[in-house]
Amino acid sequence: MQLNRYAKIVSPTSHKEFDRRHGAVQAKMKEKGIEGILLYGSYIRQCGAIRYFVDFPTGGTNGLYAIMPDEGGLALFGHGHVNSTTIPKELAYRVDINFGYPYAGIAGFTLPHIFDEVVKYVKKRNMKRIGLYRTGMLPYDFVRTIADNIPGVELVQVDDMLDEIMAVKSEEELEICRYVCKVHDQIYAALPVLVRPGKREKDLTNEIQKIATDLDCEGLNIMIGAGNPMAHHQHYFFQNKVIQENDYIDLLVEVSVAGGYYGELSRMWSLSEPDEEMIELNKHSMEVQDILAAAARPGVPAAKLMEILHDYQKEHGYKLEDRFFGHSQGLDLTQRPLYAYDENMLLQENMFISIHPAMENSHMWAFNTDNYIITKEGAVRVNQTPRGIFRV
Structure with missing residues (x-):
């Protein structure tokens, strides 16, 4: 994969890949009789609803509204100057409507000004059956605008339809995913010279x-937790503990x-010789x-993996996982x-997944995370970072 760090727009995704995505989704929409799908993005860690279709990160101050039609290009509605666009024109590949207006989500x-344009677009396209994608994230006023102003409209849930398409990666996407793993390995390779006692967890995160x-990463979520015997990663806001000489560290990038x-x-880290209990927990993880x-x-229900993990944890006397321990x-x-x-x-084959099971007893925790690609023979680990407890 070639990535020009000095291009005006640094991105590995080709127009051919966007053509594939639009075509796959619009074919499924026609099959299901869905004329448009409402999309929304406002958070960079969960911006795939729109970025899957146009190469623009929807993680700014104000959210971006979009409608995917069953034919033609995307319609975008968002913040911008009067009589201007909401995303730069050079990024608006397969975008038919690029409407910008100086709106603010905090100022109802x-x-x-945004939703009037949305209604005009939907009426012009005569959309009567409209999909709602990621209803847990779609703004209430966006959906209400459609329901109140489009007579006879039918709103349908389309999460399963789109999620199944997004989950299976193309060959181009798999190449990008392997690069993702390489970058994580490069970051982790630098950490042995940084992990030291006397720093706050937050200092290490910084x-x-x-x-x-420096590696051109866009979204950052570094979660660190230090302690002895318990070390459990936590969000930046809580990373105020000073790392001690005998601490363990749970370090998630x-x-x-x-x-x-x-x-x-x-990986788990140890700033002194780890004791046998930590070694055992980490081995089981x-x-x-x-x-x-x-x-x-391929073909295995994703829910089955939770059953397998719980059976293992019961057998070894650990606390049962009460979140999800991995995902696409x-x-x-x-x-x-x-x-x-x-x-x-x-x-399904060619899903890019994480697997991060934790082994936890009453006073200690061990946690390991890696990225995998699902093949016919099972999930193959892509990361090259050595496994085991990192010792400083």
């Missing part, structure tokens, strides 16, 4: 973020490369990671399928 009185941005694709990588990867074959990845940090009992998706 500005929203009619140094890691500098390395990531989650970043997106230029172009917006995410991955994640973590890696062992079940391998078991789960082998089970992640791409232009969102977390994509479906999730490894959760209520997930209805099946695993």
Whole structure:
């Protein structure tokens, strides 16, 4: 994969890839009789709803509204100058409507300027059956505008339809995903010279973020937790502990490369000789990671992997996982399928997934994270970072 760091727009995604995505989604829309799909993005770690279709990161101050029609290019509505566009024209590939207006999400009185254009567009296209994608993220006023102003409109949920398309990566996407893993490996390779006692967890995070941005990463989520015996990664806001000489560290790197694709990588660290209990927990975390990867074959229900993990944790006397321990990845940090009992998706070949099982008892935790690509024989680990406890 060639990435020109000095281009005006640094992104690995080709127009051919965007053509494929638009074509796949619009073919499914026609099959289902859906004339348009409402899309929204406002958070860089979960911006795939729009970035899947146009190479623009929707993580700014104000959200970006979009409608995918069953034919033609995308319609975008968002912040911009009067009589201008909402995204730069050079990025507006396969975009038919690029409407900008100086609106602010915190100022409701500005929203009619956006939504009046939305209604004009939907009426002009005579859309009567409209899909709602990621209803947990679609703004209420966006949906209400359609419901109140389009007579006879039918609103339908399309999460499963789009998520299944997004989850299976093309050959170009798989190449990008391998690059994502390479960048995570490069970041992790620099950490042994940075992890030292006497720093706050937050100081270490700041140094890691500098390395990531030097590698042109866009989205940054560095989660660190230090302690002894318990070390559990946590968000930046809480990273105020000073790392001690005998601490363990749970160090999770989650970043997106230029172009917006995410991955994640973590290991346990020990600033002194780890005791036998930590060695045992970490060994079990890696062992079940391998078991789960082998089970992640095409056609297997994603929910089955949670059952496998819980069986292992019960057998070894650990706390049962009460979140999801892995998921698909791409232009969102977390994509479906999730490894959760209520997930209805099946695993498929060429999904790019993370597997991060934790082993936890009453006072200690071990956690390992790697990225995988699902093949006919199971999930293959892509990261090259050595496994095991990192010792400083």
